Amino acid sequence: MSLSNNTIERICRIYGYLEYLEKNNIEYASSKEFAGIVGTTDYSVRKDISSLGLTGFSRRGYAVKLLKDQLGEKLKLSRTIKTCIVGLGKLGTAILDYESFRDDGFNMVAGFDSSINKIERIHTPIEVFPVGQLEDIVKQRSIELGIIAVPPVAAQDIADKLIKGGVKGILNFSPVRIAVPEEIVLHNMDFTAALRFVAARF
Amino acid sequence: MSLSNNTIERICRIYGYLEYLEKNNIEYASSKEFAGIVGTTDYSVRKDISSLGLTGFSRRGYAVKLLKDQLGEKLKLSRTIKTCIVGLGKLGTAILDYESFRDDGFNMVAGFDSSINKIERIHTPIEVFPVGQLEDIVKQRSIELGIIAVPPVAAQDIADKLIKGGVKGILNFSPVRIAVPEEIVLHNMDFTAALRFVAARF
DNA sequence: TTAGTTTAGTGAAAATATTCACTAAATAAT
DNA sequence: ATTATTTAGTGAATATTTTCACTAAACTAA
Ligand SMILES: NC(=O)c1ccc[n+]([C@@H]2O[C@H](COP(=O)([O-])OP(=O)(O)OC[C@H]3O[C@@H](n4cnc5c(N)ncnc54)[C@H](O)[C@@H]3O)[C@@H](O)[C@H]2O)c1
Ligand SMILES: NC(=O)c1ccc[n+]([C@@H]2O[C@H](COP(=O)([O-])OP(=O)(O)OC[C@H]3O[C@@H](n4cnc5c(N)ncnc54)[C@H](O)[C@@H]3O)[C@@H](O)[C@H]2O)c1
Numbered sequence: 001m002s003l004s005n006n007t008i009e010r011i012c013r014i015y016g017y018l019e020y021l022e023k024n025n026i027e028y029a030s031s032k033e034f035a036g037i038v039g040t041t042d043y044s045v046r047k048d049i050s051s052l053g054l055t056g057f058s059r060r061g062y063a064v065k066l067l068k069d070q071l072g073e074k075l076k077l078s079r080t081i082k083t084c085i086v087g088l089g090k091l092g093t094a095i096l097d098y099e100s101f102r103d104d105g106f107n108m109v110a111g112f113d114s115s116i117n118k119i120e121r122i123h124t125p126i127e128v129f130p131v132g133q134l135e136d137i138v139k140q141r142s143i144e145l146g147i148i149a150v151p152p153v154a155a156q157d158i159a160d161k162l163i164k165g166g167v168k169g170i171l172n173f174s175p176v177r178i179a180v181p182e183e184i185v186l187h188n189m190d191f192t193a194a195l196r197f198v199a200a201r202f
Numbered sequence: 203m204s205l206s207n208n209t210i211e212r213i214c215r216i217y218g219y220l221e222y223l224e225k226n227n228i229e230y231a232s233s234k235e236f237a238g239i240v241g242t243t244d245y246s247v248r249k250d251i252s253s254l255g256l257t258g259f260s261r262r263g264y265a266v267k268l269l270k271d272q273l274g275e276k277l278k279l280s281r282t283i284k285t286c287i288v289g290l291g292k293l294g295t296a297i298l299d300y301e302s303f304r305d306d307g308f309n310m311v312a313g314f315d316s317s318i319n320k321i322e323r324i325h326t327p328i329e330v331f332p333v334g335q336l337e338d339i340v341k342q343r344s345i346e347l348g349i350i351a352v353p354p355v356a357a358q359d360i361a362d363k364l365i366k367g368g369v370k371g372i373l374n375f376s377p378v379r380i381a382v383p384e385e386i387v388l389h390n391m392d393f394t395a396a397l398r399f400v401a402a403r404f
Numbered sequence: 405t406t407a408g409t410t411t412a413g414t415g416a417a418a419a420t421a422t423t424c425a426c427t428a429a430a431t432a433a434t
Numbered sequence: 435a436t437t438a439t440t441t442a443g444t445g446a447a448t449a450t451t452t453t454c455a456c457t458a459a460a461c462t463a464a
Contacts, residue, residue, distance in 0.1 A: 004451075012398040016377065030411065037379050043453060046412060058459035059410050075402040083397070090299055094292035095393070100377070104394045106401075145400060169400035175218065175302070177239050185403045187396055191297070191373075192306045194389055195285070196214040198347060198371035199308075200277040201387045206421075232441065245423055248442060260429035261440050 007048045011071055013038045014045070018068035019104070030061035080107045082143045086134065086158045087150035088113040088122060091173060095147060096124055109141050114154075134158070138165025145169045152176040159186075209250045213273060215240045216247070220270035221306070232263035282309045284345045288336065288360045289352035290315040290324060293375060297349060298326055311343050316356075336360070340367025347371045354378040361388075 003011075017037045021029055031042040031049070038045070049055075049062070052074045056062035072078030083106045085092055095101075096111050111128040113119050119128050129137055138146070138161075146162035148155055148170060155174040162170060169185035172178055175193075180186045205213075219239045223231055233244040233251070240247070251257075251264070254276045258264035274280030285308045287298055297303075298313050313330040315321050321330050331339055340348070340363075348364035350357055350372060357376040364372060371387035374380055377395075382388045 006451080008402050009395070009399055012395045012402060013392065015398060016392070016395055017379075032411085041453070042411085044451085047414085047452080050413065056412055058412055059461055061411065075398070076404065077398055077401060081397075081401050090296035091293075094296050097292055098393070101394065101397070104397070106394070106397050144404065145397065168404040171396055171400055177219075185400050187400045189391065189393070189396055190215070190218070191300070191391070192303065192308075193211070193214045193218055194373055194391055195283075195303070195306070195308050195347065196217060196277070196279055197211055198373055198387050198389045199279060199283050200210050200214060202278065202346065202370040208421075234441085243423070244441085246421085249422080249444085252443065258442055260442055261431055263441065 003051065007051060008075070010038045010040060010045070010048055011052075011075060012077075014048075015068065015071050015075070015077060016104070018064055018071070021064045022068060027064055028057070028060045028062065029064055031056070033061070077105060080105050081145055082107050082109050082141060083145045083147065084108065084110040084112065084138065084141075084143045084162075085147040085149060086112045086131065086162070087148065087154075087174075088118055088128065089149065092147075092149035093122065093124075095149060095173075096126055096128075106145070109143060110137050112137075114150075131158070131161075134161045135165040138162060138167060143167060145171065148172045148174055148178075150174060205253065209253060210277070212240045212242060212247070212250055213254075213277060214279075216250075217270065217273050217277070217279060218306075220266055220273070223266045224270060229266055230259070230263045231266055233258070235263070279307060282307050283347055284309050284311050284343060285347045285349065286310065286312040286314065286340065286343075286345045286364075287349040287351060288314045288333065288364070289350065289356075289376075290320055290330060291351065294349075294351035295324065295326075297351060297375075298328055298330075308347070311345060312339050314339075316352075333360070333363075336363045337367040340364060340369060345369060347373065350374045350376055350380075352376060 014034050031045040034045045035042045054070050085096055088096060088111050096108060101108055108126050111126055112131045112134050114131045116130060119130060122128050144167055146167040148158050150158050152174045155172060155176050156178050159170055159178045159180060163180065163184055172186060172188045175190050178186060216236050233247040236247045237244045256272050287294055290298060290313050298310060303310055310328050313328055314333045314336050316333045318332060321332060324330050346369055348369045350360050352360050354376045357374060357378050358380055361372055361380045361382060365386055374388060374390045377392050380388060
């Protein structure tokens with residue numbers, strides 16, 4: 001019962017929508033509605049959900065709160081995941097300060113930068129450290145997920161350090177390919193590739 | 203000869219890598235090398251490239267400059283694409299100031315925000331306008347691609363205005379589903395979904 | 405009660421995507 | 435000159451994903 005990346009991606013989007021529905025006290029939603037949200041068909045949504053062994057209700061659809069909890073359970077999203085960000089430049093500070101991540105279950109517990117100047121000037125409730133302490137802090141605080149927002153040249157080095165510290169996954173915003181061992185989950189957010197992906201389909 | 207989204211996505215990533223190779227005066231690269239970059243197999247890369255009617259050279263691979271130009275031609279990426287950003291908050295200003303986009307063929311020609319205060323305070327070589335002028339400026343300057351970095355509640359309204367102004371595609375950073383007509387290309391950059399996509403595969 | 409409607413569940417069919425197995429070309433090595 | 439090696443090109447086989455067609459359940463309305 002291994003899930004395809006497409007299924008995981010769709011479920012993650014649905015999960016976000018379920019949170020929204022829950023906040024708005026909506027109790028049921030149909031596969032068709034989810035399909036609209038993630039841009040697929042109701043068949044696919046039902047297949048995705050049932051492939052996790054979860055079920056809905058005839059004529060009412062899926063129970064929002066129940067499904068959210070069950071999906072969270074299955075995909076290990078309901079627990080809070082300790083996260084850090086490396087590179088506190090323009091993009092990094094935007095991410096550092098983005099408060100919704102906490103609601104979404106990602107607890108930003110540290111920021112790192114190589115510039116002491118920057119670290120001293122930064123004004124945020126989150127603790128920030130010089131990059132030299134990266135590995136230690138990641139270990140100490142059991143940080144599971146690292147976000148990379150350093151210039152491309154530094155990205156591989158930072159990834160290596162995050163991995164030594166023990167992170168299980170990396171979200172990389174720098175536009176370079178990073179090499180990681182098998183067991184580490186890597187996902188790239190390549191803005192330029194995304195812009196091209198749009199422009200290529202005009 | 204319509205390309206799948208997977209193919210387009212891979213080609214966009216390869217295109218970025220070709221730019222890097224070109225800058226470093228590397229003349230040839232193999233399908234295997236591209237496969238490593240985009241995380242697929244050499245077979246798939248060759249299929250992708252040949253599905254566009256493009257070819258390489260036995261025993262040398264693909265000619266970097268030639269392939270880049272040809273892919274650029276086929277996917278309409280070689281021309282410069284006029285782009286604007288709406289919402290000049292933390293994320294929006296980071297994107298506004300990100301200079302690599304220009305090298306990558308995206309010319310940021312305008313920024314918009316609803317806060318006059320913000321517009322007056324912003325310090326950037328790119329022209330910024332109150333959001334009331336959005337539709338007109340997009341028309342006047344023939345902006346083809348709009349980036350949305352406003353709070354979720356405003357996202358649909360901004361999308362509607364961008365479309366009225368005539369953009370062909372939208373890159374949406376707000377974590378909500380936006381409705382657009384068939385002919386408009388929409389792509390969502392949902393950071394939370396990306397974090398979840400990583401965490402779900404730990 | 406009965407007929408109609410909505411929506412989930414699901415095996416089968418169809419469509420799509422990937423991988424394989426093989427050919428051919430170019431070059432290097434012996 | 436011959437053999438070996440590397441790498442692209444590609445039709446066929448395989449695998450995966452999506453869609454379809456149908457069933458069943460739950461509820462509504464007549
Ligand atoms: N700003 C954007 O909109 C944008 C868009 C797409 C991609 N990116 C990518 O995101 C990354 C960050 O972009 P940015 O605009 O914030 O750049 P930036 O220059 O504003 O910030 C980079 C930060 O990284 C720090 N840094 C440099 N080397 C480091 C190291 N070895 N360890 C720790 N910190 C280090 C710098 O001190 C700086 O604070 C870059 O890779 C960039 O290509 C940015
Ligand atoms: N900061 C992040 O790291 C981050 C991460 C993920 C998603 N996002 C999303 O990106 C968007 C922007 O985030 P941010 O952190 O930059 O927020 P922000 O509050 O810093 O900036 C939002 C900006 O939009 C402007 N704005 C509000 N309504 C507008 C309207 N109708 N027209 C034009 N401008 C308007 C505001 O004046 C402000 O400058 C949000 O949707 C947010 O959810 C941000």
